[in-house]
Amino acid sequence: MLAAVLHGAHDLRVEHRDDRALLPGEARVRVACGGICGSDLSYFNKGGVGDFRVREALTLGHEVSGTVAELAPAADWPLPSRLTVGTRVAINPSRPCLHCRYCRAGRSNLCRNMRFLGSAALMPHVQGGFSEHVVLRADQCVAVPETMSYRFAACAEPLAVALHAIARAGNVVGRHVLIAGAGPIGLLCLAAARHAGAASVTITDLFPEPLQVAARMGATDTIDVQADPDRLDRAADELGGFDVAIEATGAAASVVRMPLLVRPGGRIVQLGMLPPGAVPLPVNLLMSREIDLVGSFRFHEAFDIAVQALAAGRIDVTPILSATFPLREANDAFLMAGDRRRAIKVHLDIG
Numbered sequence: 357m358l359a360a361v362l363h364g365a366h367d368l369r370v371e372h373r374d375d376r377a378l379l380p381g382e383a384r385v386r387v388a389c390g391g392i393c394g395s396d397l398s399y400f401n402k403g404g405v406g407d408f409r410v411r412e413a414l415t416l417g418h419e420v421s422g423t424v425a426e427l428a429p430a431a432d433w434p435l436p437s438r439l440t441v442g443t444r445v446a447i448n449p450s451r452p453c454l455h456c457r458y459c460r461a462g463r464s465n466l467c468r469n470m471r472f473l474g475s476a477a478l479m480p481h482v483q484g485g486f487s488e489h490v491v492l493r494a495d496q497c498v499a500v501p502e503t504m505s506y507r508f509a510a511c512a513e514p515l516a517v518a519l520h521a522i523a524r525a526g527n528v529v530g531r532h533v534l535i536a537g538a539g540p541i542g543l544l545c546l547a548a549a550r551h552a553g554a555a556s557v558t559i560t561d562l563f564p565e566p567l568q569v570a571a572r573m574g575a576t577d578t579i580d581v582q583a584d585p586d587r588l589d590r591a592a593d594e595l596g597g598f599d600v601a602i603e604a605t606g607a608a609a610s611v612v613r614m615p616l617l618v619r620p621g622g623r624i625v626q627l628g629m630l631p632p633g634a635v636p637l638p639v640n641l642l643m644s645r646e647i648d649l650v651g652s653f654r655f656h657e658a659f660d661i662a663v664q665a666l667a668a669g670r671i672d673v674t675p676i677l678s679a680t681f682p683l684r685e686a687n688d689a690f691l692m693a694g695d696r697r698r699a700i701k702v703h704l705d706i707g
Contacts, residue, residue: 365401388423390510400690408476410476422447451496514544543675561579601625603625605628
């Protein structure tokens with residue numbers, strides 16, 4: 357099968373890889389579509405993401421959808437309902453162990469034995485979904501309506517990340533929410549916050565083009581922090597501080613600024629993954645204003661909720677869909693996806 361395989365920074369090759377036989381409880385999916393994520397871009401540009409470095413050839417991709425091509429004849433647990441050969445599915449890239457204390461507590465995203473598609477966190481690496489076939493545990497396949505496009509189905513994963521971040525923010529009904537970063541995840545956090553009942557959502561970025569998309573997705577206010585560095589402070593002052601701030605850039609300067617923009621008793625959700633190294637925080641400000649600082653990492657039950665929201669049309673991801681490239685043009689797709697003035701979400705047409 358063909359796959360988009362990273363051999364090092366800026367060394368992405370579309371090449372043949374071996375498929376493998378199914379184990380009990382597994383499914384083979386014929387991949388149709390894959391979305392390029394910020395972590396894929398970091399692997400492509402830097403050879404790693406956060407503390408995870410590429411140490412062997414790695415098939416990228418974890419935002420994928422497709423059709424079930426084969427099911428193992430014997431399973432150690434019941435197959436998901438409605439899952440048969442030919443079922444159209446969104447693929448949950450998380451493969452938690454299901455047995456550890458975190459899995460048993462309903463927080464499988466914190467599983468210490470997690471195997472996540474397209475990740476260099478473990479050695480050997482967990483190969484990703486930018487390939488013509490991918491083998492998964494059957495419960496990673498979530499059926500979607502036949503009428504749902506494969507591009508929409510591939511957006512279930514980033515939408516799940518956003519939904520989990522909003523859940524970590526707590527009750528946002530009637531609250532004033534700040535989102536730092538109008539990339540794909542920040543924009544989906546915007547959609548999720550509006551859907552959850554936020555009174556207002558202010559979103560920031562360094563470029564005007566993604567902010568124009570944010571306006572189409574219902575942002576109350578969009579702020580170009582590069583063109584007008586003081587405007588965000590003025591917006592926070594007018595509100596007496598934002599109730600909730602979601603940091604989705606992964607930039608140290610943005611992280612340090614968040615406590616200055618949130619009201620006493622407010623909450624900051626750290627969603628963006630920062631480069632390795634320490635970040636200085638105004639901890640006395642967090643303490644004296646009793647500001648909650650919480651992390652948000654991937655998702656657990658939010659994946660099924662994301663599929664349901666997409667299927668019901670409750671959240672529309674159309675504005676973030678920028679372009680689609682065939683798998684053999686993966687390098688061109690990555691170059692476009694990395695240009696934030698031209699693209700939000702770029703997909704690979706694999707099937």
